[in-house]
Amino acid sequence: MDERGKVLVVMEFLPSDLSRLIAARKVPFFAPQLKIMMCQILDGVRFLHDNGVMHRDLKLANILTNKGNRLKICDFGLSRWENGSGSYTPGMVTQWYRAPEILMGETNYTSAVDMWSVGCIMAELVLRKVLFPGNSGIQQLSLIHSSSAARCKRCDVLLRLCLVQPDLICCSAFLPWIPTAGSLPTMPSNTLGFLSYEHNTLYIFLLE
Template identity: 50%
Template sequence: MEKYEKLEKVGEGTYGKVYKARVAGTGQLVALKKTRLEMDEEGGFRKGPSPKPLPTQVIKSFLYQLCKGTAHCHAHGVLHRDLKPQNLLVDKEKGLLKIADLGLSRAFTVPMKSYTHEIVTLWYRAPEVLLGATHYSTSVDIWSIGCIFAEMVRRQALFPGDSELQQLLHIFRLLGTPTEEQWPGVCSLRDWHEYPRWQAQSLARAVPTLEPEGLDLLSKMIQFDPANRISAKAAMDHCYFDSLDKSQF
């Protein structure tokens, strides 16, 4: 800690406080996270006005780094389980993205409420988790990455539900209500009910500024059947990233 001069508290997350600090000697500004050992608070999420669009190359770079970091976790048998924009730290000058808050990565289930009974954001949560699946895999993180990808492009959340039911309905309205043919076993999940039957809409209408290769990658990330979702490692080789200089990472 003697290497850093703490300047101000900039936020409070699920597992600790984040401070703005300066590195003694170099004067570089950094984020310091002070972690609590018990979970006892959930940071709220912002619905603020949309800032200007991110340049395409920045989106590609951040998405690639997110896939790379997630692939690293998955290769070591770790699921993040709570990937969302608030858990991604970005160094704007260097254009680097880091994944933070691996707090739920060891918990067996994803809590719907925090210890202070605040609702945890559901916007990035995979449908199998929302439907009460007890066994899930690395594909829950891929769904979250897809939602983050779409949000970087649209500058607003893809599925902004305020309850588990509303969250599922947002998903079904865009992707169509899933069937047993599409997603074997879906009707046997604990919280499955008979939902209105919606037909799938065009992803291009939901994310109109995304190029065809990006739409293809997004569609592979937000497949209903977890077994059909692309892996983080395979996503890194997708043609959407062909124009990116990957050697910098």
């Protein structure tokens, strides 16, 4: 604690992060490498959630690494303790890793939003490119919707309305119309059809 009463946390130096690692890498990761990385990420996220902490900004740039491929989650500037009311600030999480409910302006969400981000990270490690690179909240929802096995006619109508009237994206009346990170059902492996066969097979291997 310094003279102003602020707590300073000194942590070990890690020279890089996963976004830089992918940018510098010219060949895909091998499956064992991906499994080791994902196990470390999931262990870290589980520790946070077991202790009542939502990170709310998980992305490749916030996962540090060293030459020994040891990973550590960083940047807790947007993290919050889970509270009983479940009401939090809207618009959290970097857009490409943002769960559908947050994209829709929802303020009542759970730590499931972190797991959505973890899924996006996992896909990015496999594909070596962003899974849903939307330029806006509406486009982000559209990319998620077009790739999702949970497509429905009501979601199609909602997205068309949002394209005409963007203000609707923050209208809570439409929230029940779109699947959220906390409500998506368990899906069979063949729903990963938006990946190539090679990536689909690797993704299933990692999930198993």
